[in-house]
Amino acid sequence: MKYIDEFNDPELARRLLDEIRATVTRPWALMEVCGGQTHSIIRHGIDQLLPDEVELIHGPGCPVCVTPLDVIDKALEIAARPEVVFCSFGDMLRVPGTGRDLFRVKGEGGDVRVVYSPLDAVDLARKHPDRQVVFFAIGFETTAPANAMAVHQARRLGLANFSLLVSHVRVPPAIEAIMTAPACRVQGFLAAGHVCSVMGTAEYPDLAERHRVPVVVTGFEPLDILEGIRRAVHQLERGEHRVENAYPRAVRDRGNPAAVRMIEEVFEVTDRNWRGIGRIPDSGWRLTDAFRDFDAEHRFDVTGIRTEEPAACRAGEVLQGLIKPTDCAAFGTSCTPRTPLGATMVSSEGACAAYYLYRRMTDSPAPVSSAQEMNPVG
Amino acid sequence: MADLATASTAAAVDPANWTCPAPLRDQPVVVMGHGGGGALSAELIDQVFAPAYGNPTLAALTDSAVLGLGGARLAFSTDSHVVRPLFFPGGSLGDLAVNGTVNDLAMSGARPTHLSAAFILEEGVELAVLERVARAMGAAAEAAGVTIATGDTKVVESGHGDGVYVTTAGVGLVPEGVDIRPQRARPGDAVIVSGPIGLHGVAVLSVREGLEFGVGITSDTAPLADLVAAMLAVTPDLHVLRDPTRGGLGAALNEIARASGTGVRLRERAVPVPDEVANACGFLGLDPLYVANEGRLVAFVPAEHAEAVLAAMRAHPQGTGAALIGECVADHPGMVVVATGLGGTRVLDLPLGEQLPRIC
Numbered sequence: 190m191k192y193i194d195e196f197n198d199p200e201l202a203r204r205l206l207d208e209i210r211a212t213v214t215r216p217w218a219l220m221e222v223c224g225g226q227t228h229s230i231i232r233h234g235i236d237q238l239l240p241d242e243v244e245l246i247h248g249p250g251c252p253v254c255v256t257p258l259d260v261i262d263k264a265l266e267i268a269a270r271p272e273v274v275f276c277s278f279g280d281m282l283r284v285p286g287t288g289r290d291l292f293r294v295k296g297e298g299g300d301v302r303v304v305y306s307p308l309d310a311v312d313l314a315r316k317h318p319d320r321q322v323v324f325f326a327i328g329f330e331t332t333a334p335a336n337a338m339a340v341h342q343a344r345r346l347g348l349a350n351f352s353l354l355v356s357h358v359r360v361p362p363a364i365e366a367i368m369t370a371p372a373c374r375v376q377g378f379l380a381a382g383h384v385c386s387v388m389g390t391a392e393y394p395d396l397a398e399r400h401r402v403p404v405v406v407t408g409f410e411p412l413d414i415l416e417g418i419r420r421a422v423h424q425l426e427r428g429e430h431r432v433e434n435a436y437p438r439a440v441r442d443r444g445n446p447a448a449v450r451m452i453e454e455v456f457e458v459t460d461r462n463w464r465g466i467g468r469i470p471d472s473g474w475r476l477t478d479a480f481r482d483f484d485a486e487h488r489f490d491v492t493g494i495r496t497e498e499p500a501a502c503r504a505g506e507v508l509q510g511l512i513k514p515t516d517c518a519a520f521g522t523s524c525t526p527r528t529p530l531g532a533t534m535v536s537s538e539g540a541c542a543a544y545y546l547y548r549r550m551t552d553s554p555a556p557v558s559s560a561q562e563m564n565p566v567g
Numbered sequence: 568m569a570d571l572a573t574a575s576t577a578a579a580v581d582p583a584n585w586t587c588p589a590p591l592r593d594q595p596v597v598v599m600g601h602g603g604g605g606a607l608s609a610e611l612i613d614q615v616f617a618p619a620y621g622n623p624t625l626a627a628l629t630d631s632a633v634l635g636l637g638g639a640r641l642a643f644s645t646d647s648h649v650v651r652p653l654f655f656p657g658g659s660l661g662d663l664a665v666n667g668t669v670n671d672l673a674m675s676g677a678r679p680t681h682l683s684a685a686f687i688l689e690e691g692v693e694l695a696v697l698e699r700v701a702r703a704m705g706a707a708a709e710a711a712g713v714t715i716a717t718g719d720t721k722v723v724e725s726g727h728g729d730g731v732y733v734t735t736a737g738v739g740l741v742p743e744g745v746d747i748r749p750q751r752a753r754p755g756d757a758v759i760v761s762g763p764i765g766l767h768g769v770a771v772l773s774v775r776e777g778l779e780f781g782v783g784i785t786s787d788t789a790p791l792a793d794l795v796a797a798m799l800a801v802t803p804d805l806h807v808l809r810d811p812t813r814g815g816l817g818a819a820l821n822e823i824a825r826a827s828g829t830g831v832r833l834r835e836r837a838v839p840v841p842d843e844v845a846n847a848c849g850f851l852g853l854d855p856l857y858v859a860n861e862g863r864l865v866a867f868v869p870a871e872h873a874e875a876v877l878a879a880m881r882a883h884p885q886g887t888g889a890a891l892i893g894e895c896v897a898d899h900p901g902m903v904v905v906a907t908g909l910g911g912t913r914v915l916d917l918p919l920g921e922q923l924p925r926i927c
Binding site: 197199202203231232233234235236237238279280292293295296297305411527545546547548 | 596597598599600606607610851852907908909910911912913914916
C-alpha cells in the first residue's frame with residue numbers, strides 16, 4: 190500500500206539499524222511522545238532490534254490514558270441521561286471511571302455511540318433535534334481542529350442541541366513538565382508527527398535549547414520511527430540539540446495554519462489535569478467564552494464533579510518513563526486489559542496495554558481456565 | 568507553550584505521587600463485547616452457561632459437537648446471526664445464516680446435510696426485505712448442498728429487535744477415521760489459511776451507517792464443506808480446522824493454542840492480507856488479524872502432508888489463495904507469537920471483545 194508498505198520494508202529497516210549501531214557509542218534514553226508511536230514500536234518489535242545502548246521510554250502521548258478521572262465521571266453522568274446521545278471515539282468506551290465505564294452505561298440503556306469524526310456527531314444533532322448530542326472532545330493537537338470545526342459548524346447551523354465535553358491536552362507543556370521533573374532520564378525526544386502536522390515545529394526550538402535535548406519530529410511507520418531514532422542518536426553522539434523534521438511528508442515547519450486558526454477561534458489555553466500525572470500548567474484547551482453555550486459541562490451542570498484518584502497503580506511512573514510496564518507488580522496479574530487498574534492498560538496506545546498485548550513472552554504461559562475449554566466462537 | 572515561570576510549577580509535580588484510578592471489575596450487565604468472540608465471550612460461558620448446563624460434550628471447544636448416535640457420528644451445531652446492514656457487498660444475512668452453520672459443521676470434517684432456520688422478526692419489517700433474506704438462504708443452501716428441513720418464526724414488537732435475526736442449526740455426518748478438533752494440534756503441524764483474510768469484516772464496516780467508505784472488496788462468505796472434503800481426500804489425518812469468524816484469525820489461533828497446550832508461531836509477512844483490508848484497517852486503527860472472515864478456514868496439518876494439502880486447497884475454488892502462515896510449536900504453550908516483518912516478535916493475544924477503533 191502506498192505510504193505504508195514503503196515504510197515497512199525490512200531491507201531498509203536493516204540498513205537504518207546498521208547505521209544506528211555504527212553511530213552509537215554509549216547509552217542514550219529517548220522518549221517517543223505519542224502513543225501511536227509506542228504502539229507501532231511494540232507491535233513491530235522495533236525495541237528488540239535496537240542496540241542495547243538505545244533505550245526507548247514511552248511518553249504520555251496517549252490521549253485516552255491521560256484523560257482525567259473526573260472528566261470520565263462527567264462523561265458517564267452525561268451519557269446516562271435519557272435525553273442524551275453521547276458520541277465518542279471508540280477506545281474511550283472502556284476507560285474505567287469511578288465504578289463503571291461507557292460500555293456499562295450503554296449496557297444499562299444509555300445512548301452511547303462510537304463515531305469516527307466529530308462532524309458525524311454534528312450530523313446526528315441535526316437529524317435528531319429532540320435529543321441532546323454530546324461529543325467527547327479529547328485528544329492532543331491532532332484532534333483539536335476537527336473538534337473546533339464541529340463547534341464552529343454547530344453554531345453556523347444554529348444547533349442548540351449540540352455540545353462538547355472538552356478535555357484537550359497539549360504536547361509542549363507536557364515535555365516541559367517531564368524535562369523539569371527531578372527524576373527525568375530523557376535525553377532526546379521523538380516528537381509526535383501528527384501533532385506537528387497541525388501545529389508545526391515552532392514550539393520546539395526553545396524547549397530543545399533550554400533543556401539541551403534533540404527533538405526529532407517523527408512519524409509512525411517502522412521506518413519513520415527508525416529514522417527518528419537514527420537522527421536523535423546522531424545528534425546526541427555529536428553533542429547537538431536541534432529540532433529536526435524526520436516526517437517531512439506530513440509535517441511542514443509552519444504546520445497547518447487553517448487548522449491552527451480554527452483551534453484559536455474556538456479554544457483557549459488552560460491548566461489541565463493529566464490522569465496519573467497531575468496538574469500541568471497551560472497544558473490544555475477549553476472552549477472560549479464565545480462558545481460557552483456549547484460546553485457540555487455547563488449545559489449539564491456537571492462542573493461540580495471532583496473525583497479524587499486513589500493511588501492504585503504506577504501508571505504515572507510509566508507515563509513519565511520512570512519505569513517499564515513490566516516493572517509494575519500488578520502488570521499482567523491484577524492488571525490486564527480485561528481488568529485495568531489504570532488507563533495505560535486500556536487503550537491500545539497505552540504503554541501497559543501495548544506491552545500486555547505484544548510482550549508477554551517471558552511471562553508464564555496464558556492460563557487455560559475452564560472458560561476457555563468451552564467454545565466461545567459460534 | 569509554558570513559559571519559564573509556569574515550568575517551575577510543573578517541576579513541582581512529584582512522580583512518586585502520580586496515581587491511577589481504581590479498578591473496574593466484572594460487568595453486571597451484558598455489554599457488546601460479550602458477543603465479540605473474545606475473552607469476554609469466554610467469561611460469559613465460564614460464569615453463566617457452564618455452571619448452568621456444562622457437560623463434557625460442550626467442553627470440547629469445537630465449532631460443532633460430534634455425537635455418537637445409532638452407530639453414526641453426527642456433527643451438530645447452531646449459530647445465531649445478527650448483522651447490520653442486512654445486505655452488504657458480497658452477501659447478506661441469509662448467506663451468513665446458511666454458510667455459518669455449514670462451516671461450523673465442516674470444521675469437524677462433517678458433510679453437512681440438514682439445517683433448521685428460526686427467525687425473530689421485528690414488527691414493521693418489510694416483507695420484501697424478508698423475502699430477499701429468505702431467497703438468499705435458499706440459494707446458499709443449494710450452493711452448499713444442504714436442505715433446510717425445519718423452521719420457526721417469532722415476531723417481536725417494533726423497537727424490540729433490529730429487523731431480522733436468524734438462528735440456524737445443522738447436522739452432518741463425520742466420515743470414518745476423521746478426528747478433527749483443537750486438542751489435536753501438535754508441535755510440528757503446519758498452519759495453513761485458505762485465503763486472504765479480513766474481507767468480510769471490512770466489507771460490512773464499509774457500508775455501516777456513519778462509516779461509509781469506498782472500498783472495492785466484497786465479503787468472503789462461502790460454504791467450506793467441499794473444500795474440506797478435498798483436503799480430507801489427501802489425508803483423513805487433518806488435526807484441526809477452524810473458521811476464523813468473530814475475533815478473526817487471532818482469536819481462532821489462540822483458542823487452538825490454549826485447547827491443545829501448544830504454541831503457535833505465525834509469520835506476519837506470510838499472512839495474506841489484501842491491500843484494501845490493510846488500508847481500511849490502517850485508517851480505522853484495527854488489526855486485520857482480528858477482523859472477521861466468513862469463508863475462510865485455518866488448518867493444522869501434519870508437516871508430512873502439508874504440501875499435498877496446500878496443493879489440493881489451491882486447486883479448489885474456495886482455496887485458491889491458500890497459504891502456509893506458520894507452525895505449531897512446543898514453546899510458549901497456549902500462546903500465539905508473531906514474527907514481525909522487521910524481524911521482531913510480538914504476542915498475538917485473544918482479543919478482549921470487539922476491536923475499538925482508535926482515536927488517531
